[in-house]
Amino acid sequence: MFNRTAIAPLEYTRKLWMRSWVGLTMLFLYAPLLVLMIFSFNDSRRNIEWKGFTLKYYEKALNNDSLVEAMVNSLTIAFLATIVSLVIGALAAVMLWRFRFPFKGLVEGTMSLPIIVPEICLGVAFLIFFAKIDWPTDLPWPLNLSAITIAHITFCFPFVAMVVRARLASFNMEEEEAAKDLGATDWQAFRDVLLPHIKPGLIAGALLAFTLSLDDFVITFFTSGPDTITFPVKVYSMVRFSVTPEVNAASTILILLTVILTFIALKLQGVKGIAQSH
Amino acid sequence: MTETKTPIIQIRNVSKRFGKVTAVDNITLDILAGEFFVLLGPSGCGKTTLLRMIAGFEMPTEGQIIIDGQDMSMVPPNKRPVNMVFQSYAVFPHMNVTDNVGYGLRIAGVAKGEIRDRVTEALELVKLGGFEDRMPDQMSGGQRQRVALARSLVMRPKVLLLDEPLSALDAKLRAQMQFELSDLQDKVGITFVTVTHDQDEALSMASRVAVINKGEVAQLAPPSDLYEYPANRFVADFVGSVNIFEGRLTLDEPDKAAVDCPGLGKVYLNHGVTGPHGADVWVALRPEKIYLHVPGEGKAVTAASQDAPDGHNFARGTIKGMSYLGDITLFEIQLEGGQIIRVSRPNLSRHDQEDFTWDDKVSMHWRADSPVVLLS
Numbered sequence: 001m002f003n004r005t006a007i008a009p010l011e012y013t014r015k016l017w018m019r020s021w022v023g024l025t026m027l028f029l030y031a032p033l034l035v036l037m038i039f040s041f042n043d044s045r046r047n048i049e050w051k052g053f054t055l056k057y058y059e060k061a062l063n064n065d066s067l068v069e070a071m072v073n074s075l076t077i078a079f080l081a082t083i084v085s086l087v088i089g090a091l092a093a094v095m096l097w098r099f100r101f102p103f104k105g106l107v108e109g110t111m112s113l114p115i116i117v118p119e120i121c122l123g124v125a126f127l128i129f130f131a132k133i134d135w136p137t138d139l140p141w142p143l144n145l146s147a148i149t150i151a152h153i154t155f156c157f158p159f160v161a162m163v164v165r166a167r168l169a170s171f172n173m174e175e176e177e178a179a180k181d182l183g184a185t186d187w188q189a190f191r192d193v194l195l196p197h198i199k200p201g202l203i204a205g206a207l208l209a210f211t212l213s214l215d216d217f218v219i220t221f222f223t224s225g226p227d228t229i230t231f232p233v234k235v236y237s238m239v240r241f242s243v244t245p246e247v248n249a250a251s252t253i254l255i256l257l258t259v260i261l262t263f264i265a266l267k268l269q270g271v272k273g274i275a276q277s278h
Numbered sequence: 279m280t281e282t283k284t285p286i287i288q289i290r291n292v293s294k295r296f297g298k299v300t301a302v303d304n305i306t307l308d309i310l311a312g313e314f315f316v317l318l319g320p321s322g323c324g325k326t327t328l329l330r331m332i333a334g335f336e337m338p339t340e341g342q343i344i345i346d347g348q349d350m351s352m353v354p355p356n357k358r359p360v361n362m363v364f365q366s367y368a369v370f371p372h373m374n375v376t377d378n379v380g381y382g383l384r385i386a387g388v389a390k391g392e393i394r395d396r397v398t399e400a401l402e403l404v405k406l407g408g409f410e411d412r413m414p415d416q417m418s419g420g421q422r423q424r425v426a427l428a429r430s431l432v433m434r435p436k437v438l439l440l441d442e443p444l445s446a447l448d449a450k451l452r453a454q455m456q457f458e459l460s461d462l463q464d465k466v467g468i469t470f471v472t473v474t475h476d477q478d479e480a481l482s483m484a485s486r487v488a489v490i491n492k493g494e495v496a497q498l499a500p501p502s503d504l505y506e507y508p509a510n511r512f513v514a515d516f517v518g519s520v521n522i523f524e525g526r527l528t529l530d531e532p533d534k535a536a537v538d539c540p541g542l543g544k545v546y547l548n549h550g551v552t553g554p555h556g557a558d559v560w561v562a563l564r565p566e567k568i569y570l571h572v573p574g575e576g577k578a579v580t581a582a583s584q585d586a587p588d589g590h591n592f593a594r595g596t597i598k599g600m601s602y603l604g605d606i607t608l609f610e611i612q613l614e615g616g617q618i619i620r621v622s623r624p625n626l627s628r629h630d631q632e633d634f635t636w637d638d639k640v641s642m643h644w645r646a647d648s649p650v651v652l653l654s
Contacts, residue, residue, distance in 0.1 A: 174368035177335055178426075180356045182382030182433060192381070196372040 033255065040248035057245040058253075067250055070234035077145050077230060078213040081152035085209040086202060088153070089160025093201075094194070096161075097168040112162065114155040123222035126151045130223060137225050144228050151223045152213040159212065160205035167201030207265050211258055286311040286437055286469050287332060292341030293493075294327050301327040303493035304341070309437075310486075314463050314470045318480040319490035320516065325473045326441060328490070332471065333362045333439055346436050361430035362439040365446070367422045369414045369429075375401070376410045378425055382433045400432035403462065420451050431466060440472040444479055456482045477517050481505065489513050510654045514562040521563045521619045527553050527651070536590065537561050537651060541617040546590035548646040553653050560652040565622040567648040570609065570634065571641045578641035585646040592643040595619065597636055607631050611640060 012018045043054035061067055096108055114122065130147050137144065171194065179189040217232040224233055231254065238247050285308035294302040302324040309315045317325040330336045332343060334355030343350045346359060361382075370378050379400055383393045401407055404424040414422055423443065430438055443459065444452045460483050463470045474480055480487045481501040489496040489504065489512070496516075497509040508514035511522055525539035535547045537559060545561050553559055571577040573594060582592040598618065599610035607630070609621045621642065625631055634640060 172366055172368060174364040174366045175370060177333075177355070178362070178364055178368035178370075178429075179381070180354075181333060181360075181362045182429065183356045183385040184381075185356060188385060193370060196370075 036248050037252045037255070040245055040252045042245050042248075045244065046242070057249040061246045061249040061253070064246065066229070067231075067234055067238075067246075070229045070231045071250070071254075073145060073228060074214055074231035076142050077149050077152060078210050080142075080145075080149045081156050081213040082206050082209045084149075084153045085157035085160050086206055089157040089205055089209075090164050090198065090202060092157070092161040093164035093168060093198075097165060112158050115158050115162075119155075119216075119218040122151075122155060123219040126154075126219060127222040137227075144225070148220055148223045148228060148230065151219050152216060155216075155219065156209035156212055159208045160202075163205040163208065164198050164201040167198045171197050203265055207262060210261070214254070214258065284311050285309060286346055287471070288342075288344040289328070289332075290342040290344065292328070292331065292338045292343060294324070294331060294336060295339045300493055302331070302338075305490075305493070305495055306341075307488055307495060307498060309469060309471060311436075311469055312467055313485040314460065314483055315472070316480040316484035316487045317471070317473045317490055318477065318487050318517070319475065319496075321475055323490045324493040325475075325490045329362075329439055329441055329471065329473045332437070333360060334358050359436040360439055361433050361435040361437075362441065363423070363426045363430055363443055365441045365443075367419075367426040367446075369422045369425050371414050373414075374410070375406065375412050375414075375417075375425055378414070379428045379432050381429065386433075396432050397428075400428040403431060403465070404428045419446055420455070423447070423455070427462070431462075431468070435468060437469045437471055440470060442474055443472060444474070444476070452479075459483055481517070489516060491516075506650075508562065508650060508652065511560055511562070511652050514650065514652060519565055519620060519622075521565065521568075522652075523561045523563070523617070525559055525561050527551070527555060527557050527559050530555055535651065537649075541615045542613060542619070543593050544590045545649050546586035546646050547649055547651065548585060551651040551653075553651065557653070562650040562652055563619075563644060563648060565608070565620045566606075566624075568619070568621045568642050568644050570621055570623055571643070572633075573639045573641040578643040582643040591646060591649075592641060593619070594639070594641045597634055597638045597640060600634070600636060602631050609634065609640075611642070 007014045039050075040057060041053050041055065042050055043056070044051040092111060096104065096111075101107075126147075135147050137147075139146070175193050175197075176189050179193045180186075184192060215232055216230075217236065220230050221233055221236075224230060229237075231250070235247055235250065238244070287309040289305055289307050289309075292302060292305050293300065305328065317328060319325045327336060331338050332345070332350075334350065334353065337351075350358060370381065373381070376397055379397045380393045383396060388396075397410075398407075401409065404427050406421065406424050406428060409417070409421065409425075412421075414425065417425070423446075440459075444455050447455060456479060459470070459472075472479075472483065481504070484501050486498065486500055487504050488498045491512050497504060497513045499507070499509075504513060504517050508517065508520075514520045514522065523539040523542040523545075525537040525542075525545065527535065528538050529536035530550055530553060532550045533548065535549065535551045537545045537547075539545055539561055542561065542563075551559075569578075569581065571581070578592040578594075579588075582590060585591075593613055595611040595613040597609055598612045601608045602625075604625070606622045606624050609623065611619050611621055613619055619642075623630070623634075
């Protein structure tokens, strides 16, 4: 009746234990997020029991000037850090891939250091560093975000470099030689042949950098001043008093934003291209 | 063939060293306009390095490369009047066929209409009409190679360089492309310089072949000369299959010569070899130039005596190995002296392969114009 045909070895979806395992994994991954999103519509000051549907906390969140300002700061920092990380990371990857120079291994190792060093150490280091060199804190917006942006670039660009480097490993050098053979200058060969090849890597790297920067708390906490609150830092300060649905609403907006951005990037590139870059 | 006798490429005392390794060792040669020139050699002999120096991707450590009368020492690859078809074809994977073939012209700033006409013409030339919008990953290896060919030919270079053009194709396609490349070269009249390690490829396509060994030119000759008159043991052995015997030159006059080979017997030639009398030499004998006979009937002796003095140009042995290849049968025969000689025999009739079998005693003879005496 139910099982008309025998279950083939790879038909996992037709096995009950496998389906429940997948279900449990999904639940583990997404239940907290779902609860957060659902309770953003909860008509109650406290996030404990369901009182009814409302959109008023979205309205409240969007009317909270300091929350919106923090969000704008976060997006600005993420945008700038991504752009700069892309350029530095891609150049570093190309340099490490193409040239041989003394201490290359050392350079390669130290470049990925920001990935391994605990964030708290980086945060403290930046705090001391910017204080030591007297980095101006009273600049007009958006220049006052420069310290945080610089700190974000530091831990973002190694990720870009890593992804691009992996992509470069599959590049056929003869393609670049062919371009030059057909009359292209170094720059033209880079633009017309190498750049299209590493494009999926660049997009994947940009996505990584953007999301890393957007949700960074530890390092940002140590480099932000009173006028340069970012979204995660703001949420933290709000949660210290109580977890209101307002925080839920703001978080839901952030989640939707990143999901949409990722979706657009994947669509632009084709999921295949991203997968290839890893 | 539109062969004029002016050199289009002059290679003058060119050496290339990578650290302590000498890849190309003081090579001097001329490549003539309109010829199909092949650099032939085993892998690692320096032939590809030489080609890459002509293209400009490597700089000679010493010496000079002159293309069309112009010294290329300071000219980068993108300014040289040569184009290259790479071993991997290096077709740009993110461009369709039209954009691939038109790339060089776009870089050169040629007008759009002209690009379109020349791309169409080039694609017709390599029989890829109708493939304009295909992406490289939708094409077979052979088709991608044609794209690479068209992409180079559309530039109308003075010289087309081809790096192992047929090595990635399967046997049937390779044979077809050999003919097509020769045909194409005939049609466009551009000088072709090809690198290969495959002697069949070299023999079938080339107007002249330079055999390269350990960075030096071992011999430079047309294909038939290379096969019939190899200059040394390396060339004799590398081009085709050959039996080589050590011997001593006992007679050397303008119209005859004789070599005493302990392993084979007395060898007589109907031409002089201009080697020092009594010198140690080598005799090379191709497998297909040896005739097999059933022993005891004196046929080998009789046949040999037709163009050689008694006691020359024949040998006896025992069949130790046979491989039937359809068109020919290959025999490995142990001579009385113990050495193995390879003999090939065409299967002129369907039952020819039944004439001889393992452990048969056989006798052999060859004609007086078949052996080649090698001094080095």
